[in-house]
Amino acid sequence: MDHFLHESLSELMDLFKSSLKHVDSVIDIGTGTSIPVHFFADHYPDIKFVTVDIADLRQRKELSFIIYDGKIIPFRDQEFDVSVLNETLHHCENPETVLREASRLAKTVFVVEHFVDHEADPEKNIEEEFFSLKVLNLDCNIYKPFDEESLFKLFRETGLVIKDRFEIPYHGNRKIKKYFFKLST
Numbered sequence: 279m280d281h282f283l284h285e286s287l288s289e290l291m292d293l294f295k296s297s298l299k300h301v302d303s304v305i306d307i308g309t310g311t312s313i314p315v316h317f318f319a320d321h322y323p324d325i326k327f328v329t330v331d332i333a334d335l336r337q338r339k340e341l342s343f344i345i346y347d348g349k350i351i352p353f354r355d356q357e358f359d360v361s362v363l364n365e366t367l368h369h370c371e372n373p374e375t376v377l378r379e380a381s382r383l384a385k386t387v388f389v390v391e392h393f394v395d396h397e398a399d400p401e402k403n404i405e406e407e408f409f410s411l412k413v414l415n416l417d418c419n420i421y422k423p424f425d426e427e428s429l430f431k432l433f434r435e436t437g438l439v440i441k442d443r444f445e446i447p448y449h450g451n452r453k454i455k456k457y458f459f460k461l462s463t
């Protein structure tokens with residue numbers, strides 16, 4: 279893992295420390311390269327981590343993984359303590375379906391999303407997103423970024439309430455802001 283990625287994941291780990299207290303099981307939905315969730319799993323060996331995606335784009339493969347159809351994730355209601363959607367929703371064809379599944383599988387849902395600054399050029403932002411995906415070797419062809427209004431509408435429509443939220447430091451060159459949301463019904 280390169281130094282820059284290691285530093286940002288260590289920074290994330292510090293930010294998430296309090297949110298992971300009393301958590302025994304986590305499902306990472308849209309695990310992508312799976313590098314971030316493996317980094318957390320390495321540091322929290324007592325938590326059971328399971329990963330799912332609609333395609334296998336993993337660069338680390340030690341954790342249990344399932345490919346699903348993008349609609350129904352094959353686990354029981356409330357089988358996990360936490361569902362994680364780390365930069366996943368904006369790549370989903372139907373984000374509402376995925377968020378509803380996340381909420382069915384766990385009482386608490388962690389969402390990481392970014393918002394594009396108002397003064398940023400939307401075309402340039404799309405170009406930069408696809409460039410970042412290419413660098414990570416992530417083959418995603420959908421990118422529908424949220425703004426605060428559309429994301430909060432999605433949370434409301436899914437019956438989820440924001441219990442905690444904070445900004446995640448972003449060190450890249452894009453005009454975006456990243457946020458963590460802790461949600462529950």
Ligand SMILES: C[S@@+](CC[C@H](N)C(=O)[O-])C[C@H]1O[C@@H](n2cnc3c(N)ncnc32)[C@H](O)[C@@H]1O
Nearest residue numbers: 307308309310314331332348364365366369370
């Ligand atoms: C930017 S990547 C996510 C990065 C990853 N969560 C991480 O922590 O680095 C977006 C992922 O969303 C996945 N995805 C797209 N539609 C999905 C769906 N309906 N359900 C779950 N994952 C989906 C893509 O296959 C891709 O792996």
